[in-house]
Amino acid sequence: MPPGELVSALQSDVAKDALVVTFETNLIALALILVLGTPTAYWAATRQSRFRDLVVTLIELPLVLPPAVAGIGLLAAFGRLGLLGGTLDTLGIDVAFNKVAVVLAVIFVASPFYVRTAVSAFEALDPTLPAAARTLGAGPGGVFFRVALPLAAGGLGAGAALAFARGLGEFGATIMFAGSLQGVTQTLSLAIYEQFDLDFDVALAISAVLVATSAATLLSVKLVTRWRSTSSSPIPSVASSPLSS
Amino acid sequence: MRGRLLAIAGLVAVVASAWLTSGATARPSATPPLTIYAAASLTEVFKALDGAQHFSFAGSNALETQIRNGAPVDVFASAAPLNTQRLFKAGIVDKPVTFTANRLALIVPKSNPAGIRSIYDLRSKPVKLVVAAPAVPAGGYTLSVLRKMGLSSVLSKVVSRESDVKAVTGKVALGQADAGFVYVTDARPVSDQVSVIRIPAWAQPRVRYEIAVVSKSPNKTAAQAWVRMILSAKGQTALKHAGFLPLPKASS
Amino acid sequence: MTRPLSRRRLLTVAAGTAALAALPVRPASAATEEELAYANFAVSSELLLADLYAKALAAKVVIGPGQAALRAGRRAAIQHAGALSGLLTGAGQDAPAAEDFDFQWPAKAFHTPDATAATARVVLRALLGAYQTAVVTVSEPSYGIVYTSLAASAGQQLGALSALGASGVVEPFPVALDLESASDTLEPYLG
Numbered sequence: 001m002p003p004g005e006l007v008s009a010l011q012s013d014v015a016k017d018a019l020v021v022t023f024e025t026n027l028i029a030l031a032l033i034l035v036l037g038t039p040t041a042y043w044a045a046t047r048q049s050r051f052r053d054l055v056v057t058l059i060e061l062p063l064v065l066p067p068a069v070a071g072i073g074l075l076a077a078f079g080r081l082g083l084l085g086g087t088l089d090t091l092g093i094d095v096a097f098n099k100v101a102v103v104l105a106v107i108f109v110a111s112p113f114y115v116r117t118a119v120s121a122f123e124a125l126d127p128t129l130p131a132a133a134r135t136l137g138a139g140p141g142g143v144f145f146r147v148a149l150p151l152a153a154g155g156l157g158a159g160a161a162l163a164f165a166r167g168l169g170e171f172g173a174t175i176m177f178a179g180s181l182q183g184v185t186q187t188l189s190l191a192i193y194e195q196f197d198l199d200f201d202v203a204l205a206i207s208a209v210l211v212a213t214s215a216a217t218l219l220s221v222k223l224v225t226r227w228r229s230t231s232s233s234p235i236p237s238v239a240s241s242p243l244s245s
Numbered sequence: 246m247r248g249r250l251l252a253i254a255g256l257v258a259v260v261a262s263a264w265l266t267s268g269a270t271a272r273p274s275a276t277p278p279l280t281i282y283a284a285a286s287l288t289e290v291f292k293a294l295d296g297a298q299h300f301s302f303a304g305s306n307a308l309e310t311q312i313r314n315g316a317p318v319d320v321f322a323s324a325a326p327l328n329t330q331r332l333f334k335a336g337i338v339d340k341p342v343t344f345t346a347n348r349l350a351l352i353v354p355k356s357n358p359a360g361i362r363s364i365y366d367l368r369s370k371p372v373k374l375v376v377a378a379p380a381v382p383a384g385g386y387t388l389s390v391l392r393k394m395g396l397s398s399v400l401s402k403v404v405s406r407e408s409d410v411k412a413v414t415g416k417v418a419l420g421q422a423d424a425g426f427v428y429v430t431d432a433r434p435v436s437d438q439v440s441v442i443r444i445p446a447w448a449q450p451r452v453r454y455e456i457a458v459v460s461k462s463p464n465k466t467a468a469q470a471w472v473r474m475i476l477s478a479k480g481q482t483a484l485k486h487a488g489f490l491p492l493p494k495a496s497s
Numbered sequence: 498m499t500r501p502l503s504r505r506r507l508l509t510v511a512a513g514t515a516a517l518a519a520l521p522v523r524p525a526s527a528a529t530e531e532e533l534a535y536a537n538f539a540v541s542s543e544l545l546l547a548d549l550y551a552k553a554l555a556a557k558v559v560i561g562p563g564q565a566a567l568r569a570g571r572r573a574a575i576q577h578a579g580a581l582s583g584l585l586t587g588a589g590q591d592a593p594a595a596e597d598f599d600f601q602w603p604a605k606a607f608h609t610p611d612a613t614a615a616t617a618r619v620v621l622r623a624l625l626g627a628y629q630t631a632v633v634t635v636s637e638p639s640y641g642i643v644y645t646s647l648a649a650s651a652g653q654q655l656g657a658l659s660a661l662g663a664s665g666v667v668e669p670f671p672v673a674l675d676l677e678s679a680s681d682t683l684e685p686y687l688g
Contacts, residue, residue: 098404
């Protein structure tokens with residue numbers, strides 16, 4: 001398909017609306033995943049609580065669920081007749097057929113990708129470094145923000161990129177839970193599905209955008225991992241100090 | 246260890262090949278099952294009529310695209326003549342035959358959160374309305390109904406355009422949507438979860454289902470026999486019991 | 498109608514029909530959807546009325562002048578359906594035909610002249626009511642003329658029911674019905 005046609009197909013209303021909806025919802029979802037997922041991953045990586053395994057399993061569950069089941073799960077939890085439906089209603093929060101629903105669906109399917117990678121990243125930290133920071137007077141918060149986070153940043157970045165790519169491609173849970181309406185809930189994946197027997201050129205153009213974005217995301221994962229791995233290796237002198245356990 | 250692994254692999258291979266070939270030898274005299282692509286609204290009635298065939302149910306427009314792009318299908322049953330006729334003009338299916346008709350209805354969840362009692366309420370009350378996408382036959386028929394009743398303004402209340410009519414039914418049955426336009430036949434299987442609001446006969450579009458044998462089908466004789474079965478008393482009675490309409494006397 | 502069919506009458510009727518058919522109906526863009534909703538309802542109801550007259554004639558319980566009234570009514574209903582179909586197709590919509598419907602009549606609707614008249618009164622009143630509202634709702638003058646003409650004809654047919662032995666209907670202000678009410682009234686018959 002000639003590039004000129006691709007660009008003009010992308011300028012159609014359907015494509016533009018889908019791009020806006022997708023990036024709006026996915027960036028918000030990613031932000032929430034990072035804010036909520038990072039502390040959770042740190043806790044799971046550093047604490048030896050009984051609940052750790054349970055929490056990790058729950059978080060990873062969406063990984064093995066087919067997206068359609070994820071959709072049903074979301075409906076069962078947040079749907080009008082679901083567990084939290086009544087509560088949300090009384091609080092005046094509308095979670096049906098709008099961007100909030102899309103954000104929830106993306107968080108549900110993409111967060112395991114981030115949390116899993118984040119847990120590994122935190123687990124891979126040399127434990128002597130946070131210990132050294134504590135002996136130097138840093139509180140738990142200080143240890144987290146000034147030692148653990150910067151050192152694990154490479155792994156966290158890779159996890160975030162994976163989660164973002166997964167969220168971009170989400171289809172089943174979104175269409176079941178949020179529905180599909182151009183300009184409101186129709187993401188790039190939903191737009192492709194609707195357009196492929198209406199205007200194949202538009203569907204093709206949107207697919208090209210998704211492929212390009214996914215490729216860029218994977219590439220950035222590789223680059224970030226390589227860059228950070230050269231700067232987060234433990235300092236040999238600290239590792240051999242009497243404080244290491 | 247390697248010997249044990251080889252033995253396990255061999256066992257898996259034997260079991261797998263036995264399973265794969267069992268379909269062919271189970272009933273030596275029976276014809277292989279046909280692959281039938283049919284409109285979503287035909288799900289219950291076709292499965293009940295002949296559970297032995299391989300069915301794929303979806304919006305007729307999606308099925309048309311798949312067949313056009315070479316899906317190995319024997320029979321195509323569409324909820325609108327447009328899809329079968331387009332494939333016929335392209336030489337992909339043999340001449341289609343009209344085999345049944347249907348009517349549209351408005352369904353609301355049993356709890357009726359938006360308090361909809363008639364179609365005209367859609368205009369005056371806030372409502373989360375779900376319809377099929379315009380390219381789907383049910384979606385096109387919905388637009389016809391609203392146009393005939395002078396109620397197209399109601400489309401501003403649509404919160405989702407679904408890819409087939411069963412998705413619309415599902416969202417209303419689950420209580421997620423306040424109302425949805427479906428065929429009367431779709432309301433029946435979920436009659437304990439939805440209430441049906443009749444659409445007057447003068448507003449109904451001419452809903453015609455067509456069935457055709459795919460020209461390149463490797464099982465043409467069996468496919469033609471299946472189509473004949475649908476057109477026979479057996480098929481027509483089953484359709485009538487499911488709520489489909491008999492064809493008018495002077496069928497188009 | 499009691500007057501014998503003469504050449505002059507035939508020409509008058511033909512001229513009237515031609516005049517109705519020649520009414521300038523503006524192109525689709527001028528007609529709003531709500532105006533066409535009345536046309537959609539009316540074409541189905543006129544087909545219902547034509548079926549009523551046909552079934553009444555087939556029952557063969559009405560004789561003499563009443564039969565002529567039924568036949569004239571049937572002709573009028575068929576012509577009305579045709580004119581309304583023209584409005585719809587001219588506006589780009591599909592018009593239904595009689596075979597698209599499965600009209601439902603109560604078991605004894607046409608057993609006696611009185612029953613026939615009572616059934617006809619229900620349908621004609623609903624039509625007359627809807628036409629009255631249609632006249633004031635439409636913005637398109639040519640549509641308004643058509644609906645007025647059809648309303649007048651429905652009124653005449655109500656009066657002609659006296660030929661069936663029942664009292665003809667004369668009301669000072671026949672009730673105008675909105676589309677929803679008229680539709681609800683005829684729903685049991687339209688099937």
